[in-house]
Amino acid sequence: MAEARVIRVKAGPRLWLSGLWLTFFALAAIFAPLIVPHDPLAQDLMLGKLPPAWVTGHEPGYLLGTDSLGRDVLSRLISAARPALFVAIGAGLAACLLGSVLGLLAGFFGGWTDRIISRIVDIWMAFPPVLLSILLVAFLNPSLQSVIIAIAIIDWTRFCRVVRAETMQQRRMDYVESARAMGLTSIATLAREVLPNVLPAIIVLLSLEMGIAVIVEAILSYVNLSVSTDQATWGSMIAEGRGIIYQAWWVLVFPMIALFLTVLAFSQFGEGLKERFDPVLR
Amino acid sequence: MSRNLLIRLGSTMVTLFGVALIVFILVRVVPGNPIAMMLPPGASDADIALLTAHYGLDKPIMTQFWIWLGRALQGDFGTSISLRQDVMSLIFGRLPATLELATLALLIAMALGGALAITAARFRGTAVETGIDLANGASLAMPDFLWGLTFILLFGVLIPVFAISGRVSPTLDLPFVTGFYLIESILRLRVDIFLDLMRHMLMPALALALPLAAVIAQLLKTSLKEAMQQDYVMLARTKGFSETRVLISEALRNAVIPTLTLAGVQFTFLIGGTVIVERLFSYEGLGNMAIDAVINRDLPLIQGIVLVFALIFVIINLIVDLSYALLNPRLRHG
Numbered sequence: 150m151a152e153a154r155v156i157r158v159k160a161g162p163r164l165w166l167s168g169l170w171l172t173f174f175a176l177a178a179i180f181a182p183l184i185v186p187h188d189p190l191a192q193d194l195m196l197g198k199l200p201p202a203w204v205t206g207h208e209p210g211y212l213l214g215t216d217s218l219g220r221d222v223l224s225r226l227i228s229a230a231r232p233a234l235f236v237a238i239g240a241g242l243a244a245c246l247l248g249s250v251l252g253l254l255a256g257f258f259g260g261w262t263d264r265i266i267s268r269i270v271d272i273w274m275a276f277p278p279v280l281l282s283i284l285l286v287a288f289l290n291p292s293l294q295s296v297i298i299a300i301a302i303i304d305w306t307r308f309c310r311v312v313r314a315e316t317m318q319q320r321r322m323d324y325v326e327s328a329r330a331m332g333l334t335s336i337a338t339l340a341r342e343v344l345p346n347v348l349p350a351i352i353v354l355l356s357l358e359m360g361i362a363v364i365v366e367a368i369l370s371y372v373n374l375s376v377s378t379d380q381a382t383w384g385s386m387i388a389e390g391r392g393i394i395y396q397a398w399w400v401l402v403f404p405m406i407a408l409f410l411t412v413l414a415f416s417q418f419g420e421g422l423k424e425r426f427d428p429v430l431r
Numbered sequence: 432m433s434r435n436l437l438i439r440l441g442s443t444m445v446t447l448f449g450v451a452l453i454v455f456i457l458v459r460v461v462p463g464n465p466i467a468m469m470l471p472p473g474a475s476d477a478d479i480a481l482l483t484a485h486y487g488l489d490k491p492i493m494t495q496f497w498i499w500l501g502r503a504l505q506g507d508f509g510t511s512i513s514l515r516q517d518v519m520s521l522i523f524g525r526l527p528a529t530l531e532l533a534t535l536a537l538l539i540a541m542a543l544g545g546a547l548a549i550t551a552a553r554f555r556g557t558a559v560e561t562g563i564d565l566a567n568g569a570s571l572a573m574p575d576f577l578w579g580l581t582f583i584l585l586f587g588v589l590i591p592v593f594a595i596s597g598r599v600s601p602t603l604d605l606p607f608v609t610g611f612y613l614i615e616s617i618l619r620l621r622v623d624i625f626l627d628l629m630r631h632m633l634m635p636a637l638a639l640a641l642p643l644a645a646v647i648a649q650l651l652k653t654s655l656k657e658a659m660q661q662d663y664v665m666l667a668r669t670k671g672f673s674e675t676r677v678l679i680s681e682a683l684r685n686a687v688i689p690t691l692t693l694a695g696v697q698f699t700f701l702i703g704g705t706v707i708v709e710r711l712f713s714y715e716g717l718g719n720m721a722i723d724a725v726i727n728r729d730l731p732l733i734q735g736i737v738l739v740f741a742l743i744f745v746i747i748n749l750i751v752d753l754s755y756a757l758l759n760p761r762l763r764h765g
Contacts, residue, residue, distance in 0.1 A: 272449035275748075277703035277740045280721055284733060285724040293713065364574050368707050371576075372722050376626070387580065391711070394588055394595075407579055413572045 167414040174411055177227050178234035180387040185224035186210065187379050193219035206419035214399045216389055224404055225381035232375070232382050233411065235362050236296055240259045242364040243301035245355045248308025255309070256316025256337050263313070278303050283374060291374045299369075300362050308354055315347045331376055349426035353419050360415030367408050377403070384407045434755065443749050448623050450741040451503065454734055455496055510639030522717065526739070527610030528598055529709070529716035535613070535632055536639035540701070541694065543640065543648025551648070552655035553678055559761040563648065567748040575704040579638035580710040586634060594631045596713035603627055635712045639704050643697050650693055654686035661685075687719035688755070696747040699744045 177184070187210075188414045196219040200211050213222040255266040310416040320343070321323060330336045358382035369375045370384030378385070390401025483489050490498065502508070508518035538684045551563040571579075587595035599605065599612060603624060607615045613632070616625040658664060660680050706718030711720070717736060724732040 150678060232554070268445065268449070271446050272453070274451050274699075275446050275741045275744045276453075276737065277699075277706060277744065279706040280718070280737060280740060281702055281724060283725050284457070284737065287728065364576060368576055371707070371725070372710060374725075391580070391583070394570065394583065398588065401580065401584065403585075404578060409577055412574065412577075416572055 160391055163417050164425070167417040167421060170414040171418060172412055174230055174414070175234055178230035181228045181231050185221075185227050185346050186212070187221035187224045188380060189220060189224040189228040191220060195219065196394070198400075200397070201399050209263055212376075213403050214397070216386070216400045217393050217397065220381075220401055222399060224388075225386055226383075226407055229381040229404065230387060230407070231381045232293055232380060233366060233408075236300070236366040237359040237362050237415070238418060239293075240300035240304070240365075241355055241359040244296060244304040245308055245351060245361075247301060248305035249312045249347075249351050251305065252309040252312025253316050256313040257320055257335070257343060259320075266309065267313070270309055270333040273303075273306045277302075279365075279368060283372065284370060285371055286374045291369075291376070293376050296366050296369055296375050297362075300365050304358060304361065305365065306352065307358060311350055311354055312347055316343055319343045319346050340346075349422075351422045353426065356415055356419030356422060360412045360419070363408065363411050363415065436753070439749065439752055446746055450745075451500055451738065452496070454737050454741075455594075457500055459758060503734075503738065509731035511732040513724070513729040513732070515615075518731050519616065521720070521732065522735050522739055524610060525715065525717040525720050527612075528706050528714065529718060531611060531613045532632060532636055532639045532709070532714065532716060533639070533698075533705055534699055536636040537643070539636055539640035540643035540647060544644040544694075545651060546657060547644070547648035548651035549678060551652045551681070552659065552682075553675055554732075555656055555659075560652075563652075567645040567648050570641040571649075573642070575638045575642060575701075576711065578641050578709050579635060579708050580714055582634040582638055583711070592630075593596075595634070597633050598628070598715050599629075600623070600627050631633055631714070635714055638708050638711075639701050643694070643701050647694055647698050651690045652675055652684060654689055655682050658682035658686045692751055692755045695747060695754075699747050702740070702743060702747070729741050 193215075196208060196211070196215050197217050199211050199219075200207050201214040201217040201222075202209075206213075207214065211223070215225065216219055217223055217227070251266050253264040268273040281303050282296075285299035285302060286295045289298060325338060325342055328342045334343070366375060366382070367384035367387065370382040372390045373385070373388070375382055375384060387401055387408070390397070390399075392403065394401055444564060490511050505521045506520075510516065511518050551560045552553070554560055570578075582593075582595055583595050585660070586593045594600070598603060605612065605624065606619070606621075609615060613628050615621075642646040655678065659678065661682075664677055664681050667675075667681045671764075672680075705716060706721060708714075709716040710722050717739070720737045721733070721740075751755060
C-alpha cells in the first residue's frame with residue numbers, strides 16, 4: 150500500500166506538467182491565426198536569417214529570428230502547431246478505433262477470428278514502419294489526410310496487440326460469465342462489460358500514439374511528404390534549418406524544442422495516466 | 432524442439448508470403464504502366480510488348496503474382512526506373528552500409544545498456560540508481576530522429592568533432608573490394624580509414640542506439656535485481672564473493688535471457704529507424720535510397736527495398752525466437 154501511495158504522489162506533477170504543455174500546445178494551434186506576430190508565409194529577403202532577440206544583429210519584432218527567406222520563426226512555430234495537433238488527434242483516434250475493435254474481437258471470440266487477426270498483425274510488424282509510412286503517403290499523394298491514413302494503417306497493431314491481451318484476460322472473469330448467463334449477446338457483453346474495463350489501457354495507448362503521430366508527421370514533412378509548402382510544419386522547418394545549420398542554428402533549434410516538448414508531454418501524460426489507472430489495469 | 436522449430440519456420444514463411452502479397456498489391460494499385468516506366472522514353476511498342484511478356488504482365492493477375500514471386504525469389508526485381516540499374520545490385524550495393532550502421536548501433540546499445548544496468552543494480556537504492564533511471568527515461572522519451580538532430584547540433588556544429596553527412600570522406604582512396612568498409616578497414620589494419628568511418632558513423636549509430644540502450648538498461652536492471660534475491664546468489668554471497676563479482680558472475684547469467692529476447696525485437700525497431708537517421712546524416716545506405724526511390728516513384732526499387740527490409744525483420748525475429756528456446760532450459764522441451 151505504501152508503494153501505491155508513492156506512485157500516486159509521483160503521478161501528480163507528471164500529469165500536471167505534461168497536461169499544462171499539451172493545453173498550451175492545443176491553444177496555440179487553435180488560435181494560431183490570431184496570435185502569430187507576423188504572417189508565417191510572408192517573405193522578406195532583406196530580413197533573411199535574422200538571429201533571435203538576445204543575439205547581436207537582431208531586429209525588433211522578430212523574437213526567435215527569421216529563416217533564409219525572411220519568414221518569422223516564432224510565427225511559423227505557432228502556425229505549425231496546427232497540423233501537428235490535427236495529425237495527433239486524427240491519426241491517434243483512427244489507429245485507436247481500428248486497432249481496438251480488431252483487438253476486442255480477437256481477444257473476445259478467440260479461435261479463427263483471433264488466428265486471422267493475429268496473423269495479420271504479424272505480417273504488419275514485418276514492415277519497417279517509417280519506410281511503410283513514406284511509401285503510403287507517396288502513393289496516396291502527400292497531404293495531411295494521407296499522413297493520418299498512413300499512420301492509422303501502420304500503428305493500429307499497437308492497439309490491437311494490447312487490447313487483445315487485455316480482453317483475453319477480462320473474458321475469463323466471472324462478470325463476463327454472469328453477463329452471458331443473463332442472456333446478453335456477445336456484442337452487448339463486449340460493449341457493455343468488457344470495453345469499460347479495457348478502456349483505461351486504450352486511453353493510455355492513445356496518449357502515447359498521439360506523441361508518435363506528431364513525430365511521424367515531422368519525419369514525413371522533413372522528407373517533404375506531408376502538407377504542401379504553404380503550411381509551415383515543424384518537420385519542414387527542421388529540414389530547412391538542417392540545410393543552413395552553420396549560418397542560422399535558430400531555424401533548426403526552436404522547432405526541435407517544440408517537437409521534443411510535445412512528444413515528451415504526450416508520452417509522459419500517457420505514463421502518468423497509466424500510473425493513475427494501475428489498480429484498474431491489474 | 433524440432434517440432435517447434437518447424438512450426439516457427441512455417442509461420443515465418445506465411446508472414447513473408449503475406450508481405451510479398453501486400454507489396455505486390457500496393458504496387459499494382461498505383462496508377463501507371465510499370466513497364467513503360469522501366470524503359471527509356473521513346474521505346475518502341477515492340478520493346479514494351481517484349482518486356483511485358485518478360486515480366487508476365489500480359490497474363491491474369493494471380494498468374495502475374497506467381498511469376499513475380501518466382502522472379503523475386505531468384506533475386507530478379509527488375510530495373511530501377513530512376514537509376515536505370517538492376518534493382519538487386521543496387522540493393523546489395525547499399526545493404527552493407529546499413530548493416531554496418533545497425534550493427535554498430537546494436538553493439539553500442541548493448542554495451543551502454545549493460546553497463547548502466549549493472550551499475551544501477553550494484554548501487555541499487557542509492558542516488559546512482561535514481562540518476563540512471565532518469566537518464567533512461569530521458570533517452571526513451573526522445574526518438575532517434577531528435578537524437579540525431581541533437582548530435583548534429585552538438586558535435587557537428589557547436590563542437591565540430593564529427594562529420595554531419597556521408598559515410599566516408601570522399602577524398603579518401605578506398606582500396607576495398609566489398610561494401611563492408613568498417614570491417615575491411617579493421618581487417619586491413621587501415622587505422623586512418625577506420626577513424627574516418629567512425630567520424631561519420633558514430634553520431635547516427637549513437638542516435639539509433641540510445642533509445643535501445645535505455646530499454647536494455649531498464650529491463651536488465653529489473654532482472655538483475657530480481658536475480659540478486661535468489662537462493663543461488665545468497666549462496667555465492669555466503670562464500671564471501673564480493674557484491675560486484677556475485678552480480679556479474681552469478682546474477683547476470685540468468686538475468687540476461689529475458690533482456691536478450693526483448694533486445695532482439697527492439698533491434699527491428701532500430702533497423703526501421705535507419706531509414707530516417709540515414710536521411711538525416713546523408714548516409715549512403717539502403718534507407719536513404721528508399722526515400723529517394725519513393726520520392727522518384729521508382730516502383731521496382733521500392734518493391735525490392737521493402738521486401739529486403741521485411742526479410743531482415745523476419746530473420747531477426749526468427750533468430751530471437753530460436754535463441755530464446757536454446758537459452759531457456761524450461762522451453763527446451765516445450
